[in-house]
Amino acid sequence: MARAKTTLKVIEHDPITIEIIQSSLRAITDEMFATMRKTAMSSIIYEVLDFGVAMMDAEGELASSGSGIPSFVGMLAPGIKSVMQKFAEPGDIKPGDVFATNIPHHGGVSHLNDVVLMQPVFSKGQIISWLANKAHWVDVGGTFPGSISVDALDIYQEGLQLPCIKVIEEGKENQSVIDILAGNSRVPDITVGDFWAGIASMRSGEKRLQALIKKYGDETVRVAIAEYIALGEVMARNGLKKLPKGVYSATEKLEDGRLVRAVVAITEDAFTVDLRGNPKQGGNALNSSKDATIVDAQMIFKAITDPQSFANAGSFRPVEVLTDEGSIFDAQYPAATSVYYETGMILFDLIWKALAPSMEQHLTAGHYGSICGTFLGGKHPDTGKEHSIVEPQLGGWGASLDSDGVNALYTGQHGETFNVPVEVAEQRNGLMIDRLSLNDAPGGEGQYIGGKGINLDYRIIGEDWWISMVYVRSKNGPWALNGGLQGSTNYINVVRKDGKEERYSSCTALRLEKGDVVQVVTANGGGYGPPRKRRQESVLSDLRNGYITAATARDIYGIEA
Known part of the structure; x- marks a missing residue:
């Protein structure tokens, strides 16, 4: 060659x-x-x-x-x-x-x-x-x-x-x-x-x-x-020089109770993410390759140093990632990795969490923190052929030191990603969308509130359908900053045609029948600052917009509506 x-x-x-x-x-x-x-x-x-x-x-x-x-x-x-x-x-x-x-x-x-x-x-x-x-x-x-x-x-x-x-x-x-x-x-x-x-x-x-x-x-x-x-x-090294130097760390519990930890060391010459000592790769698909892990660190580095300009190999030269071979962040062949993206999302959010208290001008409180990949398929009602669709879901972003979080946005990993419009989903994918709305569940209250997640309801109108999904942050909602409250959680409800409800944070090829409804629920982001510091007019506006109830206004914010 x-x-x-x-x-x-x-x-x-x-x-x-x-x-x-x-x-x-x-x-x-x-x-x-x-x-x-x-x-x-x-x-x-x-x-x-x-x-x-x-x-x-x-x-x-x-x-x-x-x-x-x-x-x-x-x-x-x-x-x-x-x-x-x-x-x-x-x-x-x-x-x-x-x-x-x-x-x-x-x-x-x-x-x-x-x-x-x-x-x-x-x-x-x-x-x-x-x-x-x-x-x-x-x-x-x-x-x-x-x-x-x-x-x-x-x-x-x-x-x-x-x-x-x-x-x-x-x-x-x-x-x-x-x-x-x-x-x-x-x-x-x-x-x-x-x-x-x-x-x-x-x-x-x-x-x-x-x-x-x-x-x-x-x-x-x-x-x-x-x-x-x-x-x-x-440009990367100029951005690195402006970051506060020091060692920052954060921990998080996985859905199965295992603890993961990231230590970030920032010096004049390097942005080092140390992931050594984390759990070993598991006997399921929640494993990530080292290449995928490195990119999670690179994305955070780019976000806090020079988010608006182009990206190439030079943009990431200061980044170093340390892992243990055979860990969930450096899985070795033949480990399963099909839902690696949820482990990657945990790591992305973990690095973010470690840095946010010292970089509030760059980073918000925690966002919904899951790709919420939703995989549906079955016989298309129009053609009778096998059909599969894939949709990541929108969710709530965390509040910042001076503004509320953004509603219904993709994760920080997604870049320029869009949701599938309701009309396209119905016409192309053989589903009915009964509802697409903001999530009105409590969570993410604060001086500035976390953005809202979504409620998205898929009605199955074909035969022999199935769903596979894994949503992390199904137990612990997005983390808050500076006295704000934790956000809500991610999950799905399957409402059977007889009215019975089943809740899942993960499932594989779960059978769905014509008339069943899959209700996707994504989390509200974490809040920033003590709720009692929220301006009265903002609380009343939240109440008018249906973001909170009168009871929440009274009990959380101390304001009688």
Whole structure:
């Protein structure tokens, strides 16, 4: 394989040209993102935007990223490096090749559903860049529909494994691999459609990048990429210098009672997250790979240092993450990981909790703290075909030192993610939505109140349906700050057609019948400050808006309505 040398030749270039190229890199990844959104088959991609795209340099370092899930983008570089490690001989990687991987324990993958596609871009016989796409595919086989279950004992139960393979070779698809993808999915048309959407996304990026190379020359483009990454590091280190130095820690109980802990040390040169001493990986799917864990730390670092600018490899150079191999934050093969995102959400929230008391100008009280991934499927009432849907849920954000929390927003991990509109869910997914409203349960009271979660009711109108889900923070609500009150909790109620109610914080392929209703309830965020310090006019406004009852106004806020 011909690779670009990491030491660039010193060339004359003007800063305006370099900045134009760097802006073009962002435009290229934005076009990749738009292409994926426009061509995908599943609503989890084209509506929710549960995917990420990126451009790397020749060595697999993140150079530019599009919109989408930040954690997906952050894990793409290790995927490229796994390809370079496996296909290391000269000629192993050729123009037109596309690689795929989805094994979580190496290669920048989170769980088997999150399939990574990667394509090298060549100039003058050498790799000048890599393009990558990572998206959640709704079903990749395995024991459980949707390929998701907290009860999975190992990765073999979770679906088809793609061990860093070529799916397209020199521009020609490997039809046998595509047939295997289709043959192992319960929704083969959607799976193959989302595969080709990912390919289209990268091909659009390659077209634009080659035009850029033709216009400015490959050496100038290499320099622009290298300087862009270097600029990212300068901005990150400048942001690090402004943070309060010290050691911060927080603990949290998992739903099963185990204790997890994060220790964050901030110095002039490093942002270190120490996760050593945490529980060992378990015999279920609540395990996270180290690549996924690192991204959780990177996202918090970016949020408190330089949240508004671009992100690339340089943006995260000061971040160091320490783990024990074989722990829930560094699970080893063949540990199950299909609901890794809830463990990742716990860690993201834990680092946040450790830093928030000292960084109230950056960080709010705790938010609903769960992806609340809801996986539903069955025979579509219109077509009779097997159909699967995936929806993360909105929830309440914590209050801050000077404002109430935001209602019905996705988690801090989600980035530019959207909920599926009621009309789309009903028309495309074969469900009825009986209700979508703010959660009026108590919780999150304070001088500033936590944002409201949601109530979302799915009515099943097809036969042979099922639901799988895991919601953390089902026992302990989001944490508060400075005397505020804890938020509420996440869970679902299944109301059977005979009126019987069943409450769950997790379930796997729970059978649903026509006429059953799944009631999703997500948490209100934590409050900030003592409730008795809330302004009277704010309490009365809360009462008028239905956020609180007259009893709450009297008992919690000390105001007679």
